[in-house]
Amino acid sequence: MSASTSSSRNALALGGFLVVTFCAPALSAFIGMPGPWYAALNKPTWNPPPWLFGPAWTLLYTLMAVAAWMVWKRAGFAKPLKLYFVQLALNAAWTPIFFGAHEMGWALVEILALWIAILMTLRAFWAVSRPAGMLLVPYLAWVSFASVLNFTLWRLNS
Template sequence: MTFLIFLLACGAAATTGILFQPGAWYEGLRKPGFTPPNWAFPVTWTTLYVLMAWAGARLAGLPGSGMALALWGAQIALNTLWTPVFFGARRMAAGMAIIAILWLVVAALMVEAFRLDLWAGMMILPYLAWLCVAAALNFRIWRLNPGAGQ
């Protein structure tokens, strides 16, 4: 049951991808050569959301997990915010600020998760790795397209 609650939170975050799709604006932007193919994004995010939910559920049952759960809540809120800011409002600089803060929160979450439970920490690791790619993409797209979004 706990896993389903965390999965529901991840599903709510994922919904922003349905509401604020990349569309023609994004397709028309210049992108770096390391941009993954479009199919990779839903596959990657689905996998990451399942791992996030599983890690959250593992952490929720552990004594002393208050900080980890607070960080989990903060990261899912920031995760939810990025898509409407970047794709909806087309604010690439603001998206970069959000993803930088998100990266820091997820890094702190990973440290806390590893402190409490090896497997929970391992489940957060791919998320942090993907955020490195996502942040690099956000930054390069922003720099390659001056004036296309502030």
């Protein structure tokens, strides 16, 4: 394979990971997004402002896609990427459960499963490529925070 063919293949693969990573949560957003229901909830004083979520998730999804692409370059579609797609599906499921169905308790159960899946994915990525694993650390941190926020919202609004 020529260098230009390899570069084109890598660029297409990176683009593919970006599209898939951003599409999964985007599709779930059609089912439920913050609106009047969320605005009316009792929130803790440390609840982030609404404008923060878009930039935070854009950065996190970009880091996730790049990490997946890095693992794909080294290991192909092996177990680490299977874990990646499982956590991505869990990520996409949280929005319709929380915002669509207004089921904060079930959303908490779901986000805890997501947290475990992210941790497993991070460990699997780390074993293939430490930089790829490190790119998932901010995602795990944000979902840790989101889990505490989900729990707090559930408790404040039960």
